[in-house]
Amino acid sequence: MAAETPSWAQQAGQVSRLRGRAFEAICLASTSLALVSVMVLLLFVANDAFRPFEAEPALTFAIPVLPGLELFVVPVVLPAYLLVFGATLGLPVALTALYYYRRDDPAGEVAYATLGLPIVSLLVSAGVLVMFIEVLTVSELFATELALLVAVGAIYGHARLRPRKAVERLAIIIVAPVVALAGLPPAMFNDIVNGIAGLAGVGPVLTTRLFSVRELVLASPFLPVRWVMLLATVTLPVVAIFAPILARRRESREAGLALGGLSMIVAALGLVAAPALGVGSDVWIVVASVTVPPLAVYVEGVVRRREGMAGLAFPLVLIGGALAGWLLVQQVGFGMPDPWLDWGFLTNAHSRFSAEKTGIYPPLVGSVMMLFAIVILIFPVGVGAAIYLEEYAPSQGLAGKFVTLIEINIGNLAGVPSVVYGLLGLALFIRFLSMPVGAIIVGALAVGLLILPIVIISAQEAIRAVPDSHREASYGMGATRWQTIRDVVLPQAFPGILTGTILALGRAIGETAPLLMIGMPAIVRRAPDGFFATGSAMPRQIFRWSKEFDPLYRHGVLAAGVVTLLVVLLIMNGTAIILRNKFQREETA
Amino acid sequence: MSTETADEITSRPSERATVERMYRYVFFACASVSIAVTLGIVGLLGWNAVEFFTLPEVNPVGFFTGTEFLLSRDQFGVLPLLTGTLLVTIISAMIALPIGTAAAVYLSEYASDRARSVLKPALEILAGIPTVVYGIFALVYVTPFLRTFGFPLNTFNVLSASVMVGIMIIPMVSSLSEDAMSAVPDSLRQAAYGMGATKFEVSTGVVIPAAISGIFSSYILALSRAIGETMIVAVAMGSRSRMFDFANPLQNLWEGNQPMTAAMVQINSADNVSGPGFLSMFAIGMTLFVVTFLMNLASNRIAARYREEYE
Numbered sequence A: 001m002a003a004e005t006p007s008w009a010q011q012a013g014q015v016s017r018l019r020g021r022a023f024e025a026i027c028l029a030s031t032s033l034a035l036v037s038v039m040v041l042l043l044f045v046a047n048d049a050f051r052p053f054e055a056e057p058a059l060t061f062a063i064p065v066l067p068g069l070e071l072f073v074v075p076v077v078l079p080a081y082l083l084v085f086g087a088t089l090g091l092p093v094a095l096t097a098l099y100y101y102r103r104d105d106p107a108g109e110v111a112y113a114t115l116g117l118p119i120v121s122l123l124v125s126a127g128v129l130v131m132f133i134e135v136l137t138v139s140e141l142f143a144t145e146l147a148l149l150v151a152v153g154a155i156y157g158h159a160r161l162r163p164r165k166a167v168e169r170l171a172i173i174i175v176a177p178v179v180a181l182a183g184l185p186p187a188m189f190n191d192i193v194n195g196i197a198g199l200a201g202v203g204p205v206l207t208t209r210l211f212s213v214r215e216l217v218l219a220s221p222f223l224p225v226r227w228v229m230l231l232a233t234v235t236l237p238v239v240a241i242f243a244p245i246l247a248r249r250r251e252s253r254e255a256g257l258a259l260g261g262l263s264m265i266v267a268a269l270g271l272v273a274a275p276a277l278g279v280g281s282d283v284w285i286v287v288a289s290v291t292v293p294p295l296a297v298y299v300e301g302v303v304r305r306r307e308g309m310a311g312l313a314f315p316l317v318l319i320g321g322a323l324a325g326w327l328l329v330q331q332v333g334f335g336m337p338d339p340w341l342d343w344g345f346l347t348n349a350h351s352r353f354s355a356e357k358t359g360i361y362p363p364l365v366g367s368v369m370m371l372f373a374i375v376i377l378i379f380p381v382g383v384g385a386a387i388y389l390e391e392y393a394p395s396q397g398l399a400g401k402f403v404t405l406i407e408i409n410i411g412n413l414a415g416v417p418s419v420v421y422g423l424l425g426l427a428l429f430i431r432f433l434s435m436p437v438g439a440i441i442v443g444a445l446a447v448g449l450l451i452l453p454i455v456i457i458s459a460q461e462a463i464r465a466v467p468d469s470h471r472e473a474s475y476g477m478g479a480t481r482w483q484t485i486r487d488v489v490l491p492q493a494f495p496g497i498l499t500g501t502i503l504a505l506g507r508a509i510g511e512t513a514p515l516l517m518i519g520m521p522a523i524v525r526r527a528p529d530g531f532f533a534t535g536s537a538m539p540r541q542i543f544r545w546s547k548e549f550d551p552l553y554r555h556g557v558l559a560a561g562v563v564t565l566l567v568v569l570l571i572m573n574g575t576a577i578i579l580r581n582k583f584q585r586e587e588t589a
Numbered sequence B: 001m002s003t004e005t006a007d008e009i010t011s012r013p014s015e016r017a018t019v020e021r022m023y024r025y026v027f028f029a030c031a032s033v034s035i036a037v038t039l040g041i042v043g044l045l046g047w048n049a050v051e052f053f054t055l056p057e058v059n060p061v062g063f064f065t066g067t068e069f070l071l072s073r074d075q076f077g078v079l080p081l082l083t084g085t086l087l088v089t090i091i092s093a094m095i096a097l098p099i100g101t102a103a104a105v106y107l108s109e110y111a112s113d114r115a116r117s118v119l120k121p122a123l124e125i126l127a128g129i130p131t132v133v134y135g136i137f138a139l140v141y142v143t144p145f146l147r148t149f150g151f152p153l154n155t156f157n158v159l160s161a162s163v164m165v166g167i168m169i170i171p172m173v174s175s176l177s178e179d180a181m182s183a184v185p186d187s188l189r190q191a192a193y194g195m196g197a198t199k200f201e202v203s204t205g206v207v208i209p210a211a212i213s214g215i216f217s218s219y220i221l222a223l224s225r226a227i228g229e230t231m232i233v234a235v236a237m238g239s240r241s242r243m244f245d246f247a248n249p250l251q252n253l254w255e256g257n258q259p260m261t262a263a264m265v266q267i268n269s270a271d272n273v274s275g276p277g278f279l280s281m282f283a284i285g286m287t288l289f290v291v292t293f294l295m296n297l298a299s300n301r302i303a304a305r306y307r308e309e310y311e
Helices: A017-050 A080-103 A107-134 A138-161 A166-182 A187-199 A213-219 A226-250 A253-277 A281-305 A309-332 A343-347 A361-392 A397-413 A418-432 A440-464 A468-476 A481-510 A513-517 A538-545 A551-588 B002-010 B013-053 B060-065 B079-110 B113-128 B131-147 B158-182 B186-194 B199-210 B212-228 B231-236 B260-269 B276-305
Strands: A058-064 A073-079
Touching: A017 A551, A017 B079, A017 B113, A017 B131, A017 B158, A017 B199, A058 A080, A073 A080, A080 A107, A080 A309, A107 A281, A107 A309, A107 A361, A107 A551, A138 A166, A138 A213, A138 A226, A166 A213, A166 B013, A226 A253, A226 A281, A253 A281, A281 A309, A343 A361, A343 A551, A361 A397, A361 A440, A361 A481, A361 A538, A361 B013, A397 A440, A397 B013, A397 B276, A418 A440, A418 A513, A418 B013, A418 B212, A418 B260, A418 B276, A440 A481, A440 A513, A440 B013, A468 A481, A481 A538, A481 A551, A481 B013, A481 B113, A481 B131, A513 A538, A513 B231, A513 B260, A538 A551, A538 B131, A538 B231, A551 B113, A551 B131, B013 B276, B079 B113, B079 B158, B079 B199, B079 B212, B079 B260, B113 B158, B131 B158, B131 B231, B158 B212, B158 B231, B186 B199, B199 B212, B212 B276, B231 B260, B260 B276
Parallel strands: none
Antiparallel strands: A058 A073
């Protein structure tokens, strides 16, 4: 820093308060300006999407902003149904929230989580259902899971029987899933070889192959009935994840078994209860299987710790208030608004004739499938890269230089404009590898490469946060580097990696420019039925709607699309934040 | 588990070592993907760009000096796109740099812990909103709002799009600058207070100069983000490229324009898949990549090189 005498050193005694106050006010105003302006815009778009003030009957009056001045009079329209809901839902919720805030209890967080968990689970189950309807049948999923089980069993069995044969095991880890899922050689390989042979004028070359477990199951005449398969493919895996958590926490196998039994019963109850409620039993089973186990584990934890138990009441207040308000409005006969964003919007395709009938279903499915593909394609690579950079990378010599280059490069790639990734996708996947134009998989690859640096950087941070002493303890007990990573580093870093990945996926779901560059079509009438099928995604569809000049689109359909996208994003980011908070609390505890 | 551990301790090391080496190679391959991505961008974009420049109807000098960009007449002057990009970048910088810096000062020097714990994530949420949504905000809400102040704005115009780009990059400036200011050691602040400085004088006379390298690097990153921003300008600025009109500078703000990124989107939606127009997209994309990549490098360099080192 320069060595001149600072101005304040000479003029002691002439301290002006005004300048400092003004400066602080300007700084505060700047901070709020960005926040408030975006908040107002969000309110406008929500108003356009839901039209909450357009319902009869309504109270209308005018509020003079400046008393005595006739110029600024704000007309207010307050529909009756809003007043009812305000009394039954808004007021109780506000009071409960105030109670949580004032008592500064962990109850607020519990309320947030008990409300958020079912919503997140519902979203996940919606994703699962969409995959069912559009891509896989239940029996295909059943066969796939059975095949995976066989593969895992083979690997586990080998580890049990021949624990020392590490190379053999590596081979089995690679071969077993291929045999179980695709057969040897995979059917596609045979098709390609035979296709080439056919072009060359030779008959089919490869006629025999080892069938995969998946194919055998699908071909077997003894497939169980649909609901048994659903229970086996959806409920069992979820239970298998959550029951051990509960069993470990309570240190009793019975608790885990009880949770498993409870979830199975609730799910199976759908066979009886769902038709009575007018829902499909498939929907019930899927929703119940993904909601009940995590919620049960969370509620059990809250009750056991006896911390913030008041928060458990929050969802009840919410649901009870909404139900009461709805019943009252129905009884009295008040009109409800007609929002743009409704069930029809979520389940219809774009309509050429009427803005009222337009919907976002195919792009919604496309977005879900893209997220799915991105997770499968990018997550392992990103975490692998982070593991190399944090655990293996040499810091000296030529290799060390190369690692430094990789690190700098990752930082720079995070700043490359998204449209350039789109060009890369166009040039590499479509023009060079001639993959289908506008396919879901191409979009997933382009956007996936875009978020890869973000995934790597956040995974690196999570891995770096694992204390070195744990690694050294593991080495001291004779573990190799990979064993240390697998059994010590990754389990501890996993929540952090997960948080970072979800945030990166939030970025991915809103990316538009790469999708435009790889030629995703503007309008898709049917949801894509596979990863190589042409599909659209939510932001792509929204961009298309922004080209319509009709006010029904400008202030209706467009707003509904934007709100749908933002809600999905909000839920994803909220999940990430809950995970991060939970992780940090366990860290400090 | 216990028997397995015993087995692993007594097993011959050679086989284990083979597997260990294999894992190392697999992870190394994962890490190398990022290099492959960069090489892929440079190689494929560069190759297609060279193909564009060697076309008979394209004149490389004309590409960089031409003042007209019209696909229908095979006019590929990149200057109007460049001035469009510059215009957006300058206006958004005029909004984002002062506001972002002031927000950073507030967060780092004035805000209470509780206020910071609310404001900082809130600002980060702004950075998470998809840019196509910002574009729609500009088109549907900001333009009519600005018209009520008497600005003679077209439906598609530079001003509201640039304002939105500015708001979008504020979090980038504020959060990186705040990191730099928070890294200034407290002893420096205490020393200034000890000499009788007020809080204002500490903030502007001590903290900002000490954190200046971090602040500048955040500026460069934010500018590079504004240059590369695609969806806001594609939605809200229309699709006609215009050379900057020096005779009537304000008029440029009221009318639509087309920066490099939006031009690429528009070319792509046109249907000729191998014509000179299509290939010109790669030349523009390459230019964009080189500019933003150099700016990111410069930002890292400045942050690393001119950082005031404190223990």
